[in-house]
């Protein structure tokens with residue numbers, strides 16, 4: 502019940518134990534095509550270029566940024582948590598001239614602030630996190646795509662923490678490139694990074710295509726400034742996933758089975774239903790935590806559905822309490838990074854773990870841990886408040 506990774510759906514684990522097949526076996530290329538179609542639904546996009554980068558979420562971020570950014574490009578990174586700093590760091594390593602705007606952790610940007618920063622810095626690319634798990638907040642993006650389009654700016658976002666459990670609309674929000682991972686709301690293991698690219702982004706990346714010697718055909722262009730990573734070269738990866746099937750890496754077969762199954766489960770449930778399930782159990786957790794007397798961290802109006810930050814009560818050893826939750830109850834909760842380490846716990850209700858039983862057991866265990874730490878709590882208050890909330894929702898429905 503931490504901020505991710507979370508327990509994988511057992512169906513995903515079973516899918517990953519299937520036998521390997523060759524990378525050009527029609528079964529394998531068929532799975533790749535199916536996975537592309539499934540993730541178009543997950544990302545809510547018509548983008549042809551929707552595929553999996555092999556590696557954790559960070560691999561998706563690196564692939565997107567190294568393929569889009571040419572040294573010297575101006576990249577604007579609005580930062581409201583730890584993962585914004587990661588985007589800045591990666592963009593810098595790609596040779597970008599990075600312009601940063603920062604908000605205090607626990608808040609997000611207004612569209613007007615972002616537009617003003619665009620006008621001041623004239624970037625080629627705006628790189629921004631959607632849900633930053635470090636603070637539990639999601640930057641509203643529904644107006645940002647239109648602003649970027651008006652100023653001729655490409656828009657990239659990292660939706661690792663939010664995708665599948667929060668409303669996310671790649672096309673309707675006008676986002677060019679989105680990357681994610683499986684270990685949050687998608688209920689899978691880390692190690693696969695779904696990515697989608699708009700035709701405009703594909704055009705920019707394809708113009709930088711430099712095909713490796715050894716598989717290069719006569720007449721293929723050789724580019725003076727190729728994309729600076731071979732493994733994360735999306736121009737070549739697109740040819741591997743596309744009809745050319747030009748060899749690049751060997752697609753991570755078991756990971757692909759897992760990524761495919763995560764999307765199958767989500768599409769079967771229905772994306773609005775999955776978002777609603779995350780809202781329901783995330784809100785039940787919030788009611789329970791408040792009834793335990795805990796104070797929530799950050800601007801609750803923009804909190805992600807799937808994770809909540811709580812201030813660690815005075816007198817409690819935050820890491821000791823986490824160890825007790827894990828040791829006595831087998832329940833993992835998280836702390837946070839940097840300025841929030843030891844100040845805030847993060848409790849997730851995501852993917853396979855966004856369920857009523859997990860919410861109630863976590864609240865019951867946390868009550869005992871708080872009590873043993875000397876915090877005055879009313880017996881049964883957390884579980885009771887969550888049950889009352891569930892009952893109210895059932896009546897409303």
Ligand SMILES: *Cc1c(COP(=O)(O)O)cnc(C)c1O
Pocket residue numbers: 505557558559560584630632633634635659660661662682691692
């Ligand atoms: C959890 C998370 C990641 C994780 O990246 P990995 O490479 O999979 O560890 C990246 N970005 C955001 C916003 C996250 O919440």
